[in-house]
Amino acid sequence: MSNAYKPETLCIHAGREHAHPHGALTTPLYQTSTFVFENAAQGARRFAGEEEGYIYTRLGNPTTAELENRVAALEGMQAAAATATGMGAVSASIMAFVAAGDHIIASKAVYGCTFVFLSHLLEKFGVEVSFVDMTDHEAIQTARKPHTKLIFLETPVNPNLVVIDLEFVGRFAKQHQLVSVVDNTFLTPLYQKPAAFGIDLVIHSATKYLNGHGDVVAGIVVGDTERISHIKMTTLKDMGATISPHDAWLILRGLKTLALRMERHSDNAQCVAEYLQKHPKVKRVDYPGLKSHPGYRFIGQQMKRAGGVLSFEINGGVSHGEAFINATELWTLAVSLGDAESLIQHPASMTHSTYTSEERKLAGISDGLIRLSTGLEHVEDLILDLEKALKKI
Numbered sequence: 001m002s003n004a005y006k007p008e009t010l011c012i013h014a015g016r017e018h019a020h021p022h023g024a025l026t027t028p029l030y031q032t033s034t035f036v037f038e039n040a041a042q043g044a045r046r047f048a049g050e051e052e053g054y055i056y057t058r059l060g061n062p063t064t065a066e067l068e069n070r071v072a073a074l075e076g077m078q079a080a081a082a083t084a085t086g087m088g089a090v091s092a093s094i095m096a097f098v099a100a101g102d103h104i105i106a107s108k109a110v111y112g113c114t115f116v117f118l119s120h121l122l123e124k125f126g127v128e129v130s131f132v133d134m135t136d137h138e139a140i141q142t143a144r145k146p147h148t149k150l151i152f153l154e155t156p157v158n159p160n161l162v163v164i165d166l167e168f169v170g171r172f173a174k175q176h177q178l179v180s181v182v183d184n185t186f187l188t189p190l191y192q193k194p195a196a197f198g199i200d201l202v203i204h205s206a207t208k209y210l211n212g213h214g215d216v217v218a219g220i221v222v223g224d225t226e227r228i229s230h231i232k233m234t235t236l237k238d239m240g241a242t243i244s245p246h247d248a249w250l251i252l253r254g255l256k257t258l259a260l261r262m263e264r265h266s267d268n269a270q271c272v273a274e275y276l277q278k279h280p281k282v283k284r285v286d287y288p289g290l291k292s293h294p295g296y297r298f299i300g301q302q303m304k305r306a307g308g309v310l311s312f313e314i315n316g317g318v319s320h321g322e323a324f325i326n327a328t329e330l331w332t333l334a335v336s337l338g339d340a341e342s343l344i345q346h347p348a349s350m351t352h353s354t355y356t357s358e359e360r361k362l363a364g365i366s367d368g369l370i371r372l373s374t375g376l377e378h379v380e381d382l383i384l385d386l387e388k389a390l391k392k393i
């Protein structure tokens with residue numbers, strides 16, 4: 001499929017298999033755990049990798065394969081491996097490329113469970129991780145050790161929306177032969193393509209925008225054929241964070257409206273950020289779509305738009321923040337993001353409670369921070385709801 005097509009078209013057609021049985025328009029759901037061999041010799045050939053074909057859904061499934069092809073096409077990369085959760089993608093990708101004695105450079109602020117995986121779990125296996133402020137290029141360079149193998153980040157950062165320079169990271173990783181891994185969950189391939197900056201592996205929590213309907217947990221890692229095969233044949237096959245074909249099928253359905261949804265999410269987030277920034281009870285708004293945000297300079301360069309997530313702090317600290325969160329009606333109090341419903345949550349006590357308060361401070365995640373995932377409702381209703389809640393505090 002030509003890459004010259006516009007994003008709305010690519011979301012519906014890129015990487016799509018056209019020859020489905022019985023001429024089915026949409027991808028059939030192959031809800032099967034195993035696949036029948038014609039005879040013993042064929043089974044043996046498939047296990048030996050001498051013949052293409054499916055064996056068992058943990059190793060591959062046609063519905064899952066279509067999701068992988070579609071997301072790889074959108075990212076402009078060769079291949080993908082879909083996983084049971086976003087954390088399945090994070091852990092399978094990283095563990096496939098490091099061993100005891102290796103070192104990782106990671107962004108000091110990342111999604112809470114990613115932080116735990118990097119800081120506590122990998123330590124058990126003798127992998128060392130340095131957490132750095134990735135807006136500071138010198139700090140990245142200084143963190144490198146002779147045994148550094150991989151660099152990991154997400155941009156914009158969950159939950160404080162810091163933007164990291166992918167061009168620098170891509171160049172740095174190539175120069176020192178590090179595997180570069182970027183979590184692209186917040187922007188999706190429509191608004192940011194890390195591969196354009198030489199990033200090796202791109203991760204998504206497909207739970208979020210790719211699926212978009214709040215009814216699936218899933219993940220995906222995208223990269224070149226060699227690295228993705230390595231993940232599939234090692235950490236994915238043998239640790240087993242395989243996606244369910246039914247979840248893959250739901251995400252395939254969600255993908256068709258990704259362009260439309262991202263546009264509305266971003267339009268709404270932009271309006272909400274501008275509204276909050278002017279409010280006297282609001283201390284600070286973190287959203288790269290605001291001219292005052294340090295990440296604004298990347299808009300139109302590294303990232304097409306700023307996406308649907310923003311964070312802010314209100315005057316009066318944590319207690320006022322808590323009262324505010326309890327006072328909203330349309331903004332539903334729940335973690336996760338990228339759904340049709342607008343969601344509100346408190347990172348310090350929820351998504352990022354996996355950091356100690358000291359670690360959070362070092363990571364630049366303040367205890368008063370409130371995170372919003374703007375949904376697809378009418379923005380006037382969303383702003384009115386914020387207005388009412390702000391009046392109550």
Ligand code: 3LM
Nearest residue numbers: 085086087111158185205207218335336351
């Ligand atoms: C959240 N985030 O509310 P799953 N990468 C990023 C993420 O934001 C997430 C993952 C990976 C949230 C989940 S908190 C209990 C709920 C940037 C998840 C992990 O394994 O699919 O949840 O993805 O910020």
